[in-house]
Amino acid sequence: MQNEKQSLKGGEFIIKETEAKDVFIPEEFDEEQLMIKKTCEDFLEAEVFPNLDRIDKLEEGLMPSLMDKAGELGLLAVSIPEEYGGFGKNFNTSMLVTDVIGAGHSFAVALSAHTGIGTLPILYYGNTAQKDKYIPKLASGEWKAAYCLTEPNSGSDANSGKTKAVLNAEGTHYLISGQKMWITNGGFADVFIVFAKIDDDKNLTAFIVEKDFGGITMNPEEHKMGIKGSSTRQIFFNDCPVPVENMLSERENGFKIAVNILNIGRIKLGAAAIGSSRKVINTAINYANERAQFGLQISKFGAIRYKLAEMATRNFAVESATYRAGQNVDDAYERLVASGMDSAKAKLKSTEEFAVECAIIKVWGSEMLDYIVDEGVQIYGGMGFSAEAPMDRAYRDSRINRIFEGTNEINRLLIVDMLLKRGMKGELDLMTPAQAVASELMSIPDFNAAEDEGTFAAEKKIIKNLKKAGLMIAGAAVQKLMMTLAKEQEILMNIADIIGYVYVAESTLLRVEKLIAQKGENAVSGQIDIMRIYLQETVDKVHLAGKEALNSFAEGDELNMMLMGLRRFTKTAPFNIKDARQRVAKQLIEANKYCY
Amino acid sequence: MQNEKQSLKGGEFIIKETEAKDVFIPEEFDEEQLMIKKTCEDFLEAEVFPNLDRIDKLEEGLMPSLMDKAGELGLLAVSIPEEYGGFGKNFNTSMLVTDVIGAGHSFAVALSAHTGIGTLPILYYGNTAQKDKYIPKLASGEWKAAYCLTEPNSGSDANSGKTKAVLNAEGTHYLISGQKMWITNGGFADVFIVFAKIDDDKNLTAFIVEKDFGGITMNPEEHKMGIKGSSTRQIFFNDCPVPVENMLSERENGFKIAVNILNIGRIKLGAAAIGSSRKVINTAINYANERAQFGLQISKFGAIRYKLAEMATRNFAVESATYRAGQNVDDAYERLVASGMDSAKAKLKSTEEFAVECAIIKVWGSEMLDYIVDEGVQIYGGMGFSAEAPMDRAYRDSRINRIFEGTNEINRLLIVDMLLKRGMKGELDLMTPAQAVASELMSIPDFNAAEDEGTFAAEKKIIKNLKKAGLMIAGAAVQKLMMTLAKEQEILMNIADIIGYVYVAESTLLRVEKLIAQKGENAVSGQIDIMRIYLQETVDKVHLAGKEALNSFAEGDELNMMLMGLRRFTKTAPFNIKDARQRVAKQLIEANKYCY
Numbered sequence A, B: 001m002q003n004e005k006q007s008l009k010g011g012e013f014i015i016k017e018t019e020a021k022d023v024f025i026p027e028e029f030d031e032e033q034l035m036i037k038k039t040c041e042d043f044l045e046a047e048v049f050p051n052l053d054r055i056d057k058l059e060e061g062l063m064p065s066l067m068d069k070a071g072e073l074g075l076l077a078v079s080i081p082e083e084y085g086g087f088g089k090n091f092n093t094s095m096l097v098t099d100v101i102g103a104g105h106s107f108a109v110a111l112s113a114h115t116g117i118g119t120l121p122i123l124y125y126g127n128t129a130q131k132d133k134y135i136p137k138l139a140s141g142e143w144k145a146a147y148c149l150t151e152p153n154s155g156s157d158a159n160s161g162k163t164k165a166v167l168n169a170e171g172t173h174y175l176i177s178g179q180k181m182w183i184t185n186g187g188f189a190d191v192f193i194v195f196a197k198i199d200d201d202k203n204l205t206a207f208i209v210e211k212d213f214g215g216i217t218m219n220p221e222e223h224k225m226g227i228k229g230s231s232t233r234q235i236f237f238n239d240c241p242v243p244v245e246n247m248l249s250e251r252e253n254g255f256k257i258a259v260n261i262l263n264i265g266r267i268k269l270g271a272a273a274i275g276s277s278r279k280v281i282n283t284a285i286n287y288a289n290e291r292a293q294f295g296l297q298i299s300k301f302g303a304i305r306y307k308l309a310e311m312a313t314r315n316f317a318v319e320s321a322t323y324r325a326g327q328n329v330d331d332a333y334e335r336l337v338a339s340g341m342d343s344a345k346a347k348l349k350s351t352e353e354f355a356v357e358c359a360i361i362k363v364w365g366s367e368m369l370d371y372i373v374d375e376g377v378q379i380y381g382g383m384g385f386s387a388e389a390p391m392d393r394a395y396r397d398s399r400i401n402r403i404f405e406g407t408n409e410i411n412r413l414l415i416v417d418m419l420l421k422r423g424m425k426g427e428l429d430l431m432t433p434a435q436a437v438a439s440e441l442m443s444i445p446d447f448n449a450a451e452d453e454g455t456f457a458a459e460k461k462i463i464k465n466l467k468k469a470g471l472m473i474a475g476a477a478v479q480k481l482m483m484t485l486a487k488e489q490e491i492l493m494n495i496a497d498i499i500g501y502v503y504v505a506e507s508t509l510l511r512v513e514k515l516i517a518q519k520g521e522n523a524v525s526g527q528i529d530i531m532r533i534y535l536q537e538t539v540d541k542v543h544l545a546g547k548e549a550l551n552s553f554a555e556g557d558e559l560n561m562m563l564m565g566l567r568r569f570t571k572t573a574p575f576n577i578k579d580a581r582q583r584v585a586k587q588l589i590e591a592n593k594y595c596y
Ligand SMILES: Cc1cc2nc3c(=O)[nH]c(=O)nc-3n(C[C@H](O)[C@H](O)[C@H](O)COP(=O)(O)OP(=O)(O)OC[C@H]3O[C@@H](n4cnc5c(N)ncnc54)[C@H](O)[C@@H]3O)c2cc1C
Pocket: A113, A146, A147, A148, A149, A150, A152, A154, A155, A156, A157, A181, A182, A183, A184, A185, A224, A232, A400, A403, A404, A405, A406, A407, A408, A409, A410, A489, B291, B292, B293, B294, B298, B301, B302, B303, B304, B378, B379, B380, B381, B382, B383, B385
C-alpha cells in the first residue's frame, strides 16, 4: 500500500522510533473488512449470545453445529488461501475476526482453536497432498480440528512430552502411544495435530491424526472454572496407527512447529481479549447508567467513572498495539513473498519475526481482560456475583487466558529472552543504544537543549526516555549478571514489564497521532485523554519496575547513578489524570457504550 | 492485662504513634485460645473439607446439620455471654474462630452470617425478654439466623429500603410487606432480622421475625459464581405479622443497628479472609513443591517464589492489622464496662469506636484474598482452571468479599468520611498535625537532625513520614475542595489507600518489633523481611496515590511544593526487595507451608 513505509524489524521498537504514518490503526479497516466484522457480529447475536447457557451445558452436538454454521458463513476460512476454498484475506483481517468473535465466550475458544492451532500447522507445514486433503474440509468446517501438545507432566515444558511414535514393521504407519491433556475441541474433533517423539528422539515430531485411525480413547469432559462450553478432554493414544505420509514437516521439527504456531496463537489471543473486553465494557456502561443508588445513577459516582475510564483506556491501548503488530506481520509477509519466498513459509517467518510483540500482546491482552471483567463484576455489585447476570460468565471465562498459549510467566520470560538472543546474534543492535544511554548517564544533562516540537513532542520524549530506562536496566543487568541472568526471573519480569508497557504506550501514542492527522484534534479528544492516561500509568510502572530491578542487582555508586538516571528518564510534568478519566468516562456514559 | 497499656482512640493511628508493647499480636494467643483454634481446625478437617462438593451442591439438610454440629462443639457461642449458654470469650477469640473457620468456603459464610449479622442484633440491641427467648437457641444452633437488609433497589444505599411495617388495628402486630434480596442462610433460617420502615418513617426499624409467623415466601436458591453452598434467597414478606414485642431497639433505630452490626461484620470478614488465604497459600506451596517442569520443581523458579513470598507477606500484614484492631476493640470494651457501661452497649461502642479500622480491614482483607487466590490459580497452571483441583473454588468463593458487608468502594469512602467527621466534631485532632506538616513543608529540612535510634528506627521514621504525607494531602484536599470533597471520590479513594496502607504497614512493623522483643531477631528473620517488603510496597503505593491526588486538585507553586513534600516523605534507602522475597520464599518452601 504505502510504498514509503518504514517498517521496523521485530523487537526493534525498543531501540528505534516509529512514525505515526507507518502504523496501521483499526480506524483504517476498509469497507470489506467492516463487512466481515459485521458478519461476525451478526453471527454472535443470532447464534451464540442467545445460546450461551446451552453452550456452557455442553449440549450434545450444539458446538459442532455452531461451527458448521460459522463455516457456512466463511468464518473459518478468512485467511485460508483461495486455492483451498478460503478467502485469502490478510493477517489483520483474520485478527479482526478473532477480535469480534472473541466476545463469544466458549464459542470463541472453539473457533480459534480450530482455525488456529488446529488448522495452521497443516496450512503452514503440510505438503501439497496434506493441504489438499485437509485444508478445504477444515476451511469449510466439515472437519473440526484439535491440537494435542500438552501432557500431564509436560505443560510449560512442552518439548518434554512422553508420547511415543514407533514405525511399524511394514514401515507404513507410526504407532502413537501416550496421554494428552487439556485438548480443546477434543470431544468432537475429526483431526488432531499430535506431537510425539519417534523412538528416542530428543525433539517432538508432529502428526496429522484422524479420529478414526483407531486406538484413540478419551476421558469425559473436564469440569472447569470457565469456558465450560469449550470441549476439553484427556485423550489416550494406544498404538494409534498413523500413515507415514501423515507426518507433518520433518522428523524432530515438531517443537519448532509448536512454537511458531503459538506465536500466532498469542497475538490472536490478544485480539480475542479486545473483543471480549469491549463487550464487558459495553455491558458495564449500560448497567452503570441504569442502576441507581442514593438517588443517582451509579455512573454519576467518581468511583465508577474511574473504572469505566480505566477499562476503556486499557482496551484502547492493547487494541492499538495488537493491530499495529498485526500489520507488521502482514507487511513482513508481503516483503518476503515479494522477495520470492513461498507463501506458507513467509507466513511463518513473518510471525516469527514479531514473536516478541506477539508475546507482549498475549500478556497485556489477557491481563487487560482480567482487569476489565473484575471491575465489571464490581460495577454490578451483588449482581456481579449472580450466575444469571452476564459478569459471572465473563469473569470465569477470562481467567484461562493468562494460562494457555504459554502462561504469562513463560511469555514474560520469552519477551526478554528473545530480545536478548537477537541482540547476541547481532540481529538487533541493543549494544550501541545501551552504551549511548550509559554514557548519557555520566554526562551532565543539557538543560539548554532545544525543546522538541510538533504533535505530542512531550509524549514522544517520554517514550524515548522510557526506552532509555529499559535499555539502561537491561544493559546493566546483562553486564552484571551475565550467565546467571536467565535464572534471575524476578529481574526478567521487571524488564518484561518495562518493555511491554513501553510498546503498548507507544502504539497508543502513534495511533492517536495518526487519528489526529486524519480527523483533527477535536474529534479525538477522548482518545488523546486515553493516550495520556495510559502513558502516565506506563511511566509509573516503568519507574517502579525499574527501581525494583536496579535495587536487586546494583549497589553503591553505580546503583545511585542508575536510580538517578531512572528518575531522569521517568520525569514528567504534573498531569491531572483524574480530570482526564472524568472526561473519558463522560463520553462513555453519554454514548452508553464503548465509543473509541 | 497490661495496666500501663496506652491505647489510641479509633482512627487516631493516623496522627499518633503506637508502641509495640501496646499491640496484641497473634503469637500471644493463650493455651485456651489455641485449643479453641484446634477445635475449629479439627471440625473443618472432619466435617467440612471432605464435604465441599456436597455442600456446594446445596444437598438438602447438609448445611443446617453442619451448623448443628458446630453448635454442639460450641463454635456458635464463643463470645455469647455465659448467662445465654455461651462461653463469654473476648472479641479477639471470636476473631480467631472466624479466621480459622474462614478456610471453610461456603460453610464459613453460613456460620459467620449466623453468628454475626444474624445473632448480634438481638444480643446487642435486644431487650431481656428477646435475649432470653432467642440467644440460647441461636448460641446452640437449634435455631439458625439470617439478616434481611438488602432489597432489589436498595443495596449500598441500605436505608432506602421500601419494605413496610404497619401496625394492625388491634395494635398487637406489625404487618411487614416487601421484598428482600440476597439473604444468606435464607433457605433454612428460623429467625430473620428484618429491616423495614414503619408507615412513612424516614429510617428503618429492625424486627425479629420467625419463619413461622406466616406471610413469608421465597424464591429458589440463587445461582452464584461462588459460595454455591451458601443458601442465598430472595424473600417476600406479605403482611407477615410480627408481634409488637419483636421490634428490636427503638423505632427508626434500624439503620443505626445495621451500620453498627456491619462494623463487626467488616472486621470479621477480614479475619475470615486471613484463614482462607492461609489455606490457599499452604495449598500453593505444596503444589509448587510437587509440580516439576523443565526438570525442576516449579518452586525453584523466581517467578513462583515471588508469588509465594508476596502471598505470605500480604497475609501476614493483614493479620497483623486485624488482631491489633481486634484487641483495641477488646480493650475499649473493658474500659467502657469498667466505667459502668452495660455490656451490650459497650460491645457496640467499642466496635463503633474502631469503625475506621474495621473498614480498612474489610477492604485490605478482601483484596489480599483476591490477590492470593488469583496467584494460587496461576501457580497451578492449567490445573488452576480445573474444577477438580482446589484453586477454582477458592477463586470463585473469594470474589464475594469485595462486594458484601459494604462494597469496597463504599468502605473506602467511609474510611475517609468517618475520619474527617471525627476531625470536624473535634473527636480527633487532625488539624494540629496537618498544620504542623504544612509548616514543615515550608521549612528547610534539618539535615543535621540526630538520627533516630533503637529497633527499626528507620522503619518507624518511614511510617511517621507516610502519615505526614497522608495528612498533607488530606488536609490540603479539605481546604481546597471544602464542601465538594465528598463528591471527589477519586481523591477520597487515593486518601483511603494511603490511610489503609499506612495502618496495615504500621501494624506489621509493630508486630515484628514485639516479636523480636519476645524471640530475638534470628528467630524472626522471615517476619522482618516480610515487614520490610510490605513497608516498601506501602511507600510506593503512598507515593503513587499521593501524586495522583495532588495532581488532581492542586496547581502551580502549591502543587510543586506538595509534590516535593511527598517525595521527601516517601524517600527511602534502596532496598533489595527481590532478595528479601527470595528469603521468605525459601522459608515457605522448606517448611512446605505458611510458617509465620
Ligand atoms: C481449558 C484449557 C484448554 C487447553 N487447551 C489446550 C489444547 O487445546 N492443546 C494443548 O496442547 N494444550 C492445551 N492446554 C494446556 C495449556 O497450554 C497448559 O495448561 C499451559 O501450557 C500450562 O501448562 P501446565 O498446565 O502444565 O502448567 P505448568 O507448566 O505446570 O505451570 C505451573 C506454573 O509454573 C509456572 N512455570 C512453569 N515453568 C516455569 C518456568 N520455567 N519459569 C517460571 N515459571 C514456570 C507456570 O507459569 C505456572 O504458573 C489447555 C489448558 C486448559 C486449562
